[in-house]
Amino acid sequence: MTAEFGLAALWLAAALAALQLAMAALGLLRGQAAPIAAVRPIAIVQGALAALAMAALIALFLASDMSVKLVVENSHSAKPWIYKFAGAWGNHEGSMLLWVTILGLAGGAVAILERRLPAATLIATLGAQAGIALGFYAFLLFASNPFARLSPAARDGLGLNPLLQDPGLAFHPPTLYIGYVGISVAFSFAVGALVTRDVGPAFAKAMRPWVLGAWIFLTLGITAGSYWAYYELGWGGWWFWDPVENASLMPWLAATALLHSVTVLATRDGLRAWTVMLAVVAFSMSMIGTFLVRSGILTSVHAFAVDPERGAFILALLVIYIGGALALFAARIGTVRAGTTFELVSREGGLVLNNLLLSVILGIVLIGTLYPLVAAGFGVQLSVGPPFFNKAAGPIALALVMAMAVGPLLRWRRDDAGALLDRLIWPIAATGFTGAALIVLAPPGLLPLFGLSLAAGLAVASVLPLIGRNPWRTPLFIWGMVVAHLGIAVSLAGMACDSAYTAETLVAARIAEPVRVGPYVVRLDGIKPVVGDNWSALEARLSARRGDDAAIVLRPQSRYFSDPVTTTSESAIATRWDGQLYTVLGQSDAQGRWQLRLWWKPFVTLIWLGGALIALGGALSLVGRWRRERRAAVREALA
Amino acid sequence: MRRWLLWVPLALFAALLAVVASGLFKPADRVVRSALVGQPLPDFALPPIAPGKPGLSTATFRQGRPRLLNIFASWCIPCAAEAPQLLRLKAMGVPVDAIAIRDTVPALTAFLRRNGDPYDRIGDDRQSAVQLALGSSGVPESFVIDGKGRIVLQHVGDIRADDVAGIAAAVRSAR
Structure with a gap:
C-alpha cells in the first residue's frame, strides 16, 4: 500500500509540475491574472508531494518491505535501522528520488519565501523550476521507478554495500544533494530573468541568499564526504580526484564564483551577463555530474548503476535544459542593458580575477574528468589522476589564494595600487616569515611550501577587514567573509601539512x-x-x-x-x-x-575544520544579509 | 561585446555533448592493455618456487626462441580453468614459462599436481612486482615473447579453447 501511495504522489507531483509550467507560460504570454495566481500554490503542493513520495520510500525501507524490488536489492532485515533509513538513498532509484524531492522542495521554498523578485520574473523562475522537475519526474517514472513491486515477494533482501554502512550515509548524500540541487534555484532565476529581460541589482539581491544557502550545504556535503572517504576507505587519503568527487567540486567552484559575481551585480550593477552565465553553469555542472555518475560512462566507486538507457534519458534532459538555457542566454543577453564598468584596481577587479581563476580551475577539473572519454574516442585508454590535477590546478589555486588575500582589502569602484601595498604589508610579512622558517626548520616540497606560507599570509589578510572596526558593530556578512576566507587558509594549511609531513x-x-x-x-x-x-x-x-x-x-x-x-x-x-x-x-x-x-x-584535521569554517562563514553571511534586509524593510514600513 | 561570442558557451556545450554521447553509445572497453606490447621485456630475475623447477629471469627470453609467459596463481580459479589449454599449447611445441603471483610453495605444488604442469620455469613474484612492471593488471594473463625478449602479444584473462590457435600462430610468426 505504501509503495502505491508513494507512486501516486510521484505521478501527482509530475502532473502538478506540468500544470505549473503551463500556468506560468500562459500567464506570461497572455498576461492573465488567474494562471499567474495559481503558480505559487501549485509549486508548494508539488514540493510537498515529492517529499511525501520520498517519505513513502523511507517508510518502505524502514519496514523492510520485501515485496518492493528496490528494498530487496539494497536492504536486509538484519541491518541496523539507521542504514535501513539511509539505505533509501544508497542506490540509484532512491538517490534520484531524493534529487527530485529536493528540486521540488526548493521550488516550494521559492514560492513561499521569495518576496523581492518582480512578479513576472518570479513566475518565470517557478516555471523554469517546474520544467526541470518535470523532466526528472519523467526520468523516475519511466526509467527508474523506485516503487516497483516484486512478485512473489522475496524472503529477505540482498543487503547494502558494506562501504555505505556507515553513519556518514545518513548525512553526506542529503547535505550534498541540497547543495547540488538547491543551486537549481539560481539556474531558474537566471532563466526567469532572461525571459523577462530583468537582470539588475534587485535580481542579484533576490538570488544571493538562494545561492548562498545551496553553497553552504554543498561546502558541508563535500567536506563531510571527504572525511567519510578518508576514514571509511582506509587509504589515508582525503581527496582522490574521482570523477564523482569532481562532479561535486565543479558545481562548488561555479557556485563560489557566482557567489562573488552576484555581489558585484548587487552592489555595483556590474557583471550582468557573466553572473547570469555562471548561474546557468553552476546548475549545469550539477546536472552533468548527475549524468556522469548515473550513466556509468565514467567508472567510479559512486556509480550505482551502469545503464546506457538511463544515461541516454539524462543526456536528453541535459540537451533540453542546458542547451535551452544557453541558447536563451545567447539570444537574450544582448538585449539586456550593459551594467556599469569599473577600474582594474578595485574590489570589482579583484572579484573578476577571483572569477577568472575559479573558472580556470573549473575548466581544468572538467577537462581532466572528461579527457579519458575523449581519449577513448580516439582508441587510447588512459586515466587522469592526482598527478595531473595537483600539478595543473595547484598553482592556480595558490594564485587564487593570493587574490583572496588582496580582494577584501580593495575599495569598490577604484583603488590606488600604492595604498593597497601598504595595507598588504602584514600578510606579505607573514608569508615571508613562514616560508623562511619552514625552509630552515623542515623544508617541505615546493607546492606545500607555497601552500603553507600563503595560508599564513591569507590568514592574516583575512582578519584585516576587522581591524579598526568595533567587532560588535561590524556587519555580520563582513564576519562571514572573514570566517570563510580564514577557513580557506586553515584548510589549505591542513592540505599542505598532510602532503608534506605525513x-x-x-x-x-x-x-x-x-x-x-x-x-x-x-x-x-x-x-x-x-x-x-x-x-x-x-x-x-x-x-x-x-x-x-x-x-x-x-x-x-x-x-x-x-x-x-x-x-x-x-x-x-x-x-x-x-x-x-x-x-x-x-x-x-x-x-x-x-x-x-x-x-x-x-594537522590533517585542519582540512575539514577549514571546510566547516567556510560553511560557517556562509551561514553568517546569510543571517547577516537577512537581518539587514529585515531592518531595511522595517525602516521602510515606518517611513 | 561581440554578438557571436554569446554563442560560444552553447558551442562548447555541444562539443561536450558530442564527447559524452560518443562515450555513452560505444560499448566501453574495460580491458587494461599493457603499454609494453612491442617493447622489450623489463629486466627481472625471480627465484624458484616449485620444487625441482628453476626460477625465471629475462635472460630465458633472449635465447632466440619465442616463448609463452603465463602469469598465474594457485588461488586463482580461472587459472585452473585455463590449465588444459596451456597443456595443449605445450603439446603443440610452444615453450611455456610462468610467474606465480603472491603464492606459497605448498599451494602451488598442489595446484600443479591437480591441474597439470606445462611450465619449463616458474618465477616467484610474492609482491606482484614483476607483474606490475609488465603492465599486467590481474591473473591469469599471458604474453607471447619473441626470441629477442620483445613482447609481441598480450592475452588478458584465461586462455579459452578457441584462443589456442591464435596464440600458437602468434608464437610461430614471432620466430
Missing part, C-alpha cells in the same frame, strides 16, 4: 612487536574476534605511545559482512591537537604476523 609505515608485525611511525611507537597487543549486527570482524588492539605520554589504544578491524559477502577494513583513528594517528589492519601471513598500515598525519 609519515607512513606498512609492516608485517608480530604480537608485541613495536613499530615506529612519525613520533609514535605502536605496539600490536593482540587480535580478537568481535561480532556486530550484521558482520563479524577481527579486531586488533594497538597501543600507541609518544614520548612519555600515556598510551592511546586503537582498535582497527577487518570486517566480514555476510549480506552481501564482502570484507572491509575499519580504520581506527586517534585525533590529537596536532594531527591524527591513522591505523588499518590487514591480513595475517603464514608466520603469524599481521599486516599493519600506520600513518601519522600532522
Whole structure:
C-alpha cells in the first residue's frame, strides 16, 4: 500500500509540475491574472508531494518491505535501522528520488519565501523550476521507478554495500544533494530573468541568499564526504580526484564564483551577463555530474548503476535544459542593458580575477574528468589522476589564494595600487616569515611550501577587514567573509601539512612487536574476534605511545559482512591537537604476523575544520544579509 | 561585446555533448592493455618456487626462441580453468614459462599436481612486482615473447579453447 501511495504522489507531483509550467507560460504570454495566481500554490503542493513520495520510500525501507524490488536489492532485515533509513538513498532509484524531492522542495521554498523578485520574473523562475522537475519526474517514472513491486515477494533482501554502512550515509548524500540541487534555484532565476529581460541589482539581491544557502550545504556535503572517504576507505587519503568527487567540486567552484559575481551585480550593477552565465553553469555542472555518475560512462566507486538507457534519458534532459538555457542566454543577453564598468584596481577587479581563476580551475577539473572519454574516442585508454590535477590546478589555486588575500582589502569602484601595498604589508610579512622558517626548520616540497606560507599570509589578510572596526558593530556578512576566507587558509594549511609531513609505515608485525611511525611507537597487543549486527570482524588492539605520554589504544578491524559477502577494513583513528594517528589492519601471513598500515598525519584535521569554517562563514553571511534586509524593510514600513 | 561570442558557451556545450554521447553509445572497453606490447621485456630475475623447477629471469627470453609467459596463481580459479589449454599449447611445441603471483610453495605444488604442469620455469613474484612492471593488471594473463625478449602479444584473462590457435600462430610468426 505504501509503495502505491508513494507512486501516486510521484505521478501527482509530475502532473502538478506540468500544470505549473503551463500556468506560468500562459500567464506570461497572455498576461492573465488567474494562471499567474495559481503558480505559487501549485509549486508548494508539488514540493510537498515529492517529499511525501520520498517519505513513502523511507517508510518502505524502514519496514523492510520485501515485496518492493528496490528494498530487496539494497536492504536486509538484519541491518541496523539507521542504514535501513539511509539505505533509501544508497542506490540509484532512491538517490534520484531524493534529487527530485529536493528540486521540488526548493521550488516550494521559492514560492513561499521569495518576496523581492518582480512578479513576472518570479513566475518565470517557478516555471523554469517546474520544467526541470518535470523532466526528472519523467526520468523516475519511466526509467527508474523506485516503487516497483516484486512478485512473489522475496524472503529477505540482498543487503547494502558494506562501504555505505556507515553513519556518514545518513548525512553526506542529503547535505550534498541540497547543495547540488538547491543551486537549481539560481539556474531558474537566471532563466526567469532572461525571459523577462530583468537582470539588475534587485535580481542579484533576490538570488544571493538562494545561492548562498545551496553553497553552504554543498561546502558541508563535500567536506563531510571527504572525511567519510578518508576514514571509511582506509587509504589515508582525503581527496582522490574521482570523477564523482569532481562532479561535486565543479558545481562548488561555479557556485563560489557566482557567489562573488552576484555581489558585484548587487552592489555595483556590474557583471550582468557573466553572473547570469555562471548561474546557468553552476546548475549545469550539477546536472552533468548527475549524468556522469548515473550513466556509468565514467567508472567510479559512486556509480550505482551502469545503464546506457538511463544515461541516454539524462543526456536528453541535459540537451533540453542546458542547451535551452544557453541558447536563451545567447539570444537574450544582448538585449539586456550593459551594467556599469569599473577600474582594474578595485574590489570589482579583484572579484573578476577571483572569477577568472575559479573558472580556470573549473575548466581544468572538467577537462581532466572528461579527457579519458575523449581519449577513448580516439582508441587510447588512459586515466587522469592526482598527478595531473595537483600539478595543473595547484598553482592556480595558490594564485587564487593570493587574490583572496588582496580582494577584501580593495575599495569598490577604484583603488590606488600604492595604498593597497601598504595595507598588504602584514600578510606579505607573514608569508615571508613562514616560508623562511619552514625552509630552515623542515623544508617541505615546493607546492606545500607555497601552500603553507600563503595560508599564513591569507590568514592574516583575512582578519584585516576587522581591524579598526568595533567587532560588535561590524556587519555580520563582513564576519562571514572573514570566517570563510580564514577557513580557506586553515584548510589549505591542513592540505599542505598532510602532503608534506605525513609519515607512513606498512609492516608485517608480530604480537608485541613495536613499530615506529612519525613520533609514535605502536605496539600490536593482540587480535580478537568481535561480532556486530550484521558482520563479524577481527579486531586488533594497538597501543600507541609518544614520548612519555600515556598510551592511546586503537582498535582497527577487518570486517566480514555476510549480506552481501564482502570484507572491509575499519580504520581506527586517534585525533590529537596536532594531527591524527591513522591505523588499518590487514591480513595475517603464514608466520603469524599481521599486516599493519600506520600513518601519522600532522594537522590533517585542519582540512575539514577549514571546510566547516567556510560553511560557517556562509551561514553568517546569510543571517547577516537577512537581518539587514529585515531592518531595511522595517525602516521602510515606518517611513 | 561581440554578438557571436554569446554563442560560444552553447558551442562548447555541444562539443561536450558530442564527447559524452560518443562515450555513452560505444560499448566501453574495460580491458587494461599493457603499454609494453612491442617493447622489450623489463629486466627481472625471480627465484624458484616449485620444487625441482628453476626460477625465471629475462635472460630465458633472449635465447632466440619465442616463448609463452603465463602469469598465474594457485588461488586463482580461472587459472585452473585455463590449465588444459596451456597443456595443449605445450603439446603443440610452444615453450611455456610462468610467474606465480603472491603464492606459497605448498599451494602451488598442489595446484600443479591437480591441474597439470606445462611450465619449463616458474618465477616467484610474492609482491606482484614483476607483474606490475609488465603492465599486467590481474591473473591469469599471458604474453607471447619473441626470441629477442620483445613482447609481441598480450592475452588478458584465461586462455579459452578457441584462443589456442591464435596464440600458437602468434608464437610461430614471432620466430
